[in-house]
Amino acid sequence: MLEKLVKDSKALEKAIAGEELTYDDGMELMSYDNIYMLGAAADLIRQKSVGQQVTFAASYYMNYTNVCAASCQMCAFYRKGTESDAYTLTAKDIEGRVTMAKNLGATEVHIVGGFHPELPLEYYEEMFKTIKKSHPEMHIKALTAAEVFFIARLTKNSVKEVLTRLKTAGLDTMPGGGAELFHPDVRNKIVRGKCSGQEWLDTIEQAHNLGIKSNVTMLFGHIEKPEHIIDHLVKIREVQKRTKGFLTLIPLKFSLDNTELEKKGLVTSESASTYDLRITAVSRLMLANQLDNISVYWVALGKKLAQVALTYGGNDLVGTAFSEEIYKAAGKGTNSSIIELANMIKEIGREPAQRDTFFKVLKKF
Numbered sequence: 001m002l003e004k005l006v007k008d009s010k011a012l013e014k015a016i017a018g019e020e021l022t023y024d025d026g027m028e029l030m031s032y033d034n035i036y037m038l039g040a041a042a043d044l045i046r047q048k049s050v051g052q053q054v055t056f057a058a059s060y061y062m063n064y065t066n067v068c069a070a071s072c073q074m075c076a077f078y079r080k081g082t083e084s085d086a087y088t089l090t091a092k093d094i095e096g097r098v099t100m101a102k103n104l105g106a107t108e109v110h111i112v113g114g115f116h117p118e119l120p121l122e123y124y125e126e127m128f129k130t131i132k133k134s135h136p137e138m139h140i141k142a143l144t145a146a147e148v149f150f151i152a153r154l155t156k157n158s159v160k161e162v163l164t165r166l167k168t169a170g171l172d173t174m175p176g177g178g179a180e181l182f183h184p185d186v187r188n189k190i191v192r193g194k195c196s197g198q199e200w201l202d203t204i205e206q207a208h209n210l211g212i213k214s215n216v217t218m219l220f221g222h223i224e225k226p227e228h229i230i231d232h233l234v235k236i237r238e239v240q241k242r243t244k245g246f247l248t249l250i251p252l253k254f255s256l257d258n259t260e261l262e263k264k265g266l267v268t269s270e271s272a273s274t275y276d277l278r279i280t281a282v283s284r285l286m287l288a289n290q291l292d293n294i295s296v297y298w299v300a301l302g303k304k305l306a307q308v309a310l311t312y313g314g315n316d317l318v319g320t321a322f323s324e325e326i327y328k329a330a331g332k333g334t335n336s337s338i339i340e341l342a343n344m345i346k347e348i349g350r351e352p353a354q355r356d357t358f359f360k361v362l363k364k365f
């Protein structure tokens, strides 16, 4: 049925036939004017790859420090060490937070922070060892590839040495942050003091090769053009073909409030909901056959639009995001309960399932 309706798009025909899309196909989809048809094709591919289930993890977010040597223009979270609301958690603080996470039913802690210019590698090792000592069953998803790259530079160790030591200390997987957009034309305008796109990709590939799987993100809805989105997706697909180490792609809608991009007037409004849906659909279609999970980050989209995005190729809601602070700093409400997420999924006629970090189903509702 759908095959007959998409005769005006070679790229959609190929996607429905199960063929891999090229960069040019991706560019065609970024300007294809029938957003409903794009969504229907992405929804079909989602159905074929993962069925009706929509997953989410019970996840507790922890930001160990907001002190950051970088000063990215799209970030509302960072502070300089001298500011009154700058903070850095101790291993003891972190242990207390993990106990809280456990009491909330979290199965993973998601730990990220700024690029603290003074913390030694031992700080991170102690953090992970302390967590594992008191809560050996808690999954530690921590430190983006950008943070690992920064720590390696700061401590004059190789990326491989840092990753190996962190893994020995208890690191299980890595979150997908810091990827932003890899293309230097846009990356150099939205980040300041962060690794290049290629350095992020090299770091994550080394992690995958050491057996540390990860997520990957894509920050959209700011100053990018379609070619930057497609470039990003193609680069993710290339790494995934070599390592199979990505667990999910999480497209992140740029949140405007309190960022330098907003203050300088470089971005004056957040992206339109139709653009957000296009990004979800194109992500699904470009990564088909390589990455089964396309996550919809409800914290950034809002719960109602997140439900729609689940019908445009998404199959995962990321998680409960207990205690999230990064989007909160940019004006978004971030808490949700397991039952609330399950109900959001039921409302659109899909099947909710709580998963672990590796997408193994733990509980159905």
Ligand code: SF4
Binding pocket: 068, 069, 070, 071, 072, 075, 076, 077, 078, 113, 114, 115, 191, 192, 194
């Ligand atoms: S995005 Fe990360 S690296 Fe950039 S300023 Fe914010 S906390 Fe620092």
